[in-house]
Amino acid sequence: KAGVTQTPRYLIKTRGQQVTLSCSPISGHRSVSWYQQTPGQGLQFLFEYFSETQRNKGNFPGRFSGRQFSNSRSEMNVSTLELGDSALYLCASTSDPPLYEQYFGPGTRLTVT
């Protein structure tokens, strides 16, 4: 079974631009979560989508948004990029009950200049 895939793997953007990251979960997984990882703040939860609906949301500004498609693929968008948005963005898909195992993708390294 293929793992979680994320595209692109690396991205360089300029302050003020917007960016869209893509995630394809493991086949059969309906839950997709997004995380931001920085050296200073560690791994922080952004939001979770389940069957095309946002089920959970972390404490990030409205510039961070996401969506999920009917095939469970998910996209994350960040508008008006700031230097502090430079981070590793991780996507994870969660298996259905009773295991609740979360599998992470390799991440997208975003650099904002």
Place this chain on the structure above:
Amino acid sequence: LAKTTQPISMDSYEGQEVNITCSHNNIATNDYITWYQQFPSQGPRFIIQGYKTKVTNEVASLFIPADRKSSTLSLPRVSLSDTAVYYCLVGEGSSNTGKLIFGQGTTLQVKP
């Protein structure tokens, strides 16, 4: 979600057994305990998950006492490639399973 406390760092030598303990005093009835491993610039990797007593898989063992206020990840005979950050997470085993709160983790350094 229950907060977890674990040591910031640990050192070990190749071939030794490593035990990393995590405290989660406010664990809720529905919470599962999950451990992840992360190498630099990679996503965390699921290691093991448990609810009570002992769970063992091909990689590690997880010991959970009866009160469930702590848990211990046991890595048998570590090698240099086990050098990584290990996270203990406690989350609800119901509708909020996609939301995980990561703490600082434990940086394990395995020496030759």
